Amino acid sequence: MMRSLLFLLLGLWLAGCAQPGLRGSGDLGVVIERATGSLQIVESTGRTSLGRVEGLGDLSHASVVFSRDQRYAYVFGRDGGLTKVDLLARRIDRRVVQGGNSIGGAISQDGTLIAVGNYEPGGVKVFDARTLALVADIPATVVPGTERRSRVVGVADAPGQRFIYSLFDTGEIWVADFSQPGQPVVSRHTGIGNQPYDALLTPDGRYYLAGLFGENGMAQLDLWHPERGVRRVLGHYGRGERKLPVYKMPHLEGWTVAGGQTFVPAVGHHQVLVMNTGTWQQTGAIDVAGQPVFVMARPDGRQVWVNFAHPDNHKVQVIDTETLRVVATLEPGPAVLHMEFTARGDQLWISVRDGAEVQIWDPYRLEIMGRLPAPSPSGIFFTSRAHATGL
Amino acid sequence: MARFSVMAAALGGILLGGALLGAARAEPGMLRQGQLEHLLRQDCGSCHGLRLTGGLGPPLTSQALAGKPRELLIATITHGRPGTPMPNWDALLDDQDIAWLADRLLQGHPPP
Numbered sequence: 001m002m003r004s005l006l007f008l009l010l011g012l013w014l015a016g017c018a019q020p021g022l023r024g025s026g027d028l029g030v031v032i033e034r035a036t037g038s039l040q041i042v043e044s045t046g047r048t049s050l051g052r053v054e055g056l057g058d059l060s061h062a063s064v065v066f067s068r069d070q071r072y073a074y075v076f077g078r079d080g081g082l083t084k085v086d087l088l089a090r091r092i093d094r095r096v097v098q099g100g101n102s103i104g105g106a107i108s109q110d111g112t113l114i115a116v117g118n119y120e121p122g123g124v125k126v127f128d129a130r131t132l133a134l135v136a137d138i139p140a141t142v143v144p145g146t147e148r149r150s151r152v153v154g155v156a157d158a159p160g161q162r163f164i165y166s167l168f169d170t171g172e173i174w175v176a177d178f179s180q181p182g183q184p185v186v187s188r189h190t191g192i193g194n195q196p197y198d199a200l201l202t203p204d205g206r207y208y209l210a211g212l213f214g215e216n217g218m219a220q221l222d223l224w225h226p227e228r229g230v231r232r233v234l235g236h237y238g239r240g241e242r243k244l245p246v247y248k249m250p251h252l253e254g255w256t257v258a259g260g261q262t263f264v265p266a267v268g269h270h271q272v273l274v275m276n277t278g279t280w281q282q283t284g285a286i287d288v289a290g291q292p293v294f295v296m297a298r299p300d301g302r303q304v305w306v307n308f309a310h311p312d313n314h315k316v317q318v319i320d321t322e323t324l325r326v327v328a329t330l331e332p333g334p335a336v337l338h339m340e341f342t343a344r345g346d347q348l349w350i351s352v353r354d355g356a357e358v359q360i361w362d363p364y365r366l367e368i369m370g371r372l373p374a375p376s377p378s379g380i381f382f383t384s385r386a387h388a389t390g391l
Numbered sequence: 392m393a394r395f396s397v398m399a400a401a402l403g404g405i406l407l408g409g410a411l412l413g414a415a416r417a418e419p420g421m422l423r424q425g426q427l428e429h430l431l432r433q434d435c436g437s438c439h440g441l442r443l444t445g446g447l448g449p450p451l452t453s454q455a456l457a458g459k460p461r462e463l464l465i466a467t468i469t470h471g472r473p474g475t476p477m478p479n480w481d482a483l484l485d486d487q488d489i490a491w492l493a494d495r496l497l498q499g500h501p502p503p
Contacts, residue, residue: 034441060441078440101445119446151447168447197447197476213476245471245478248437249447310434311483335433353433376433 025070028087028383029340031351031358032062032075035376039075040358041087044342044349044382047360047370051090057081057097062379063104066386067129068111073381074129076105082116084132087383094132098125106157109389113178115155115163122149124165124176126184136184141170154199154210154252156390158223166196166210166219173210173221173230192219192230200252200264201390202277209233209280211252213267220280233280234264234273243268248309250293254390255341256304258297258321263304265292272306274324284324289315294338297321298363299345305363307336307350316350318366328366332359337377343384351377419491427488431495438476443496447476453499464493 028050031040038054056062058079065074072093075083080099085092101120107113113135114127123139140150150169158164161179166172173189173196194214201208210219217235222228250265261283262275272292274284290312296305304319313335318328333355340349341363348363351374358377360370385391419427432441438448449455456464468489471479480489 058440058442058444060436061446078446079444101440103446195476214474245480245482246476247434247478247483249476310430354429 023088025087025383027342028070029349030064030073030075030085030087030381031349031372031374031377032059032064032379032381033375034059034062034353034378037077038375039073039085040372040374040377041090042349042358042372044347044360047347047372049372053085053090053092055092056083056085056095059378061103064379064381064385065105065107065114065391066381066383067107068386070383070386073383074105074107074114076102076116078102080118080120082114082127082132084129096127096132098127098134103151103153104155106155106163106390107386108157108163108178109159109161113161113163115157115165115176117152117155117165119151120148122151122167122169124152124155124163124174126163126176126178136176136178138174138176138184138186140167140174141172143169153197156199156201156208156254158201158208159205159389162223164199164201164208164221164223166192166199168195168197171196171214173208173219175221175223175226187226189221189226189230193217193232197249197267198252200254200256202257202262203254203389205389207278207280209252209262209264211250211264211267213246213249216267218264218280234275234282237266237271237273237282237285238269241269244270244291246291246309247311248291248293248313250291250295250309254388255296258301258304261321263295263297263319263321265295265306267291272304272319286319286324286326288317288319288326289329296339296341298348299341299343303327303363305339305348307339310335313337318363330366332361332368333357338379340380340382342382349380349382351380353377417487419487423488424491427484427492427495431492435492451496453497456496459497461493461497464496465489468492 027045029042037056041050057077060078073085080102083095099118102118105116126136150167155165163176175187177185193212196210197213199210208221219230220233221230262277272286290308292306306317316330320327333352335353337353338351348361350359358372439451440446443451469481471477
C-alpha cells in the first residue's frame with residue numbers, strides 16, 4: 001500500500017517536471033500577442049492553447065514562417081528581432097536583433113535560409129535557418145535626396161532558392177537568387193510603380209504581384225519569364241472616384257488566390273477587386289463594408305473572407321466566389337485584426353484584438369466553434385504554412 | 392441704428408470667436424481620452440509602431456518630435472500628408488481630439 005502510494009507520488013512528480021509529451025507538430029500554430037511581446041502556442045485538433053513563449057520584443061507588426069519540419073517558428077518583430085521559437089519545447093531557441101525596424105520575411109525553398117525585409121536600415125538580410133548566423137546583407141537603393149535606403153516590403157520565397165521583394169520608396173522589385181554557392185545574384189526591376197506596399201506570390205510560385213499605394217494598380221512579374229519584365233495590372237480601378245482615407249495598410253499574400261480568380265483589396269475604395277489568375281484582367285469589383293485589410297480565400301476556393309481597417313474593423317464579410325456577392329456580414333467583436341484558415345479549411349481562426357480573444361469559426365456553418373483568451377491578439381499562423389510557397 | 396447693428400455683429404463675432412477658442416482649448420472627457428489613448432497606441436501604432444518607434448510611418452517619440460511645432464502636428468493629423476500613406480483623420484476625429492493627440496505626442500507618449 002505504502003509502496004504503491006510512493007510510486008503514485010513519484011509518477012505525479014515526474015509528470016509534473018517532464019517536457020511536454022511526444023506529439024506531432026502539423027496541427028500547431030502561434031498567435032501573436034502584440035501588446036505583451038509574447039506568442040501563444042495553439043493546436044487546431046482539440047482547439048486548445050498549449051502554452052506561451054515570452055520575450056520576443058516589440059511585436060506590433062509581426063509575421064511568422066515555419067521550418068519544414070514544422071517544429072520551429074521564425075518570428076519577425078517590429079524592433080528588428082528575428083526569433084526562432086521551438087514549438088515543441090515551447091521556448092526561444094535563438095534570437096538576434098538584426099535591424100532597427102522590420103516587417104516580415106520568408107524561408108527559402110529548401111528551408112536553409114531566412115530572409116528578413118527591413119525598413120531600417122532598408123534592405124534584406126539573409127540568415128542561416130539553423131544558427132541565425134548572417135549569410136548575406138543586401139542593402140536597398142538609396143532614396144534620392146536622402147541618406148536612407150528604401151524600405152523593403154512583400155518578401156516572398158520563390159521556387160529555385162530565390163527571394164523576391166519590393167522597395168517601397170524607390171518603386172522596385174528585386175529577385176535575389178541563392179541557388180549558387182557564394183554571394184547571391186540580385187536582379188533589379190526598376191520603375192515598377194509608385195509605393196509598392198505589400199505583395200503576393202501565387203501558390204504555384206509563378207506570379208509575384210506587388211500592390212501599389214501611390215497609384216492605382218499592381219505590378220506583376222512572371223517568374224517563368226522574368227525577361228519580360230514587370231507589367232502593370234488593374235491600372236484602371238477606381239478611376240474618377242475620390243480615394244477614401246486608408247487607416248490601415250491592406251495586406252496581400254498567396255491566399256487571395258481562389259482557383260481561377262484572385263481577390264485583392266482596392267486601396268482607398270471600399271471594394272474587393274477580382275482578377276483572372278494568369279491573365280490578370282479585372283473581372284469584377286465587389287462593394288464591401290470598409291477598406292479591406294485581409295482578403296483570404298477558404299482553401300476550397302468557394303468563399304473569400306474579408307476584414308477591414310478602422311473604423312469598420314469590428315466586421316467581417318464573406319464573399320461567395322461563384323456569384324461574387326457578399327453572403328454574410330459578421331460582427332465577431334471589436335478590432336478584428338487577422339484570420340487564418342486551417343490547411344484544409346475546416347476552421348477559421350479570427351483574432352479579435354479589443355475583445356482579447358481568438359475565435360474559432362466553422363466557415364461552412366458560419367458559427368463560432370470555440371474561443372481562446374489572448375491579450376491583444378494579432379497575427380495567427382499555422383504550421384501548415386511550412387509547406388506552402390510564398391506564405 | 393445701423394451703427395448699433397454693426398457693433399452688435401462685431402460683439403457677437405467676438406463672443407462666438409471666444410466660444411470657439413474655448414471649445415478648441417477644452418480637453419476631451421476622461422472616457423474619450425481613454426479611447427484616444429487606445430487609438431494612439433493601436434491604430435497610429437499600426438504604422439508608427441506600438442511604441443511609436445516608427446514603421447512605415449516615421450517615429451513619433453518625443454525625441455523624434457523635438458522642435459516640431461504643435462500646429463504642424465495638428466495639421467498633419469487633420470489633413471494627412473499627401474504623397475505618403477498618412478491619412479486625414481478629420482473624418483474620424485474632431486479638433487479637440489486632434490489637439491489632445493498632438494499634445495500627448497509632444498509630452499512623450501509612454502511605452503506600453
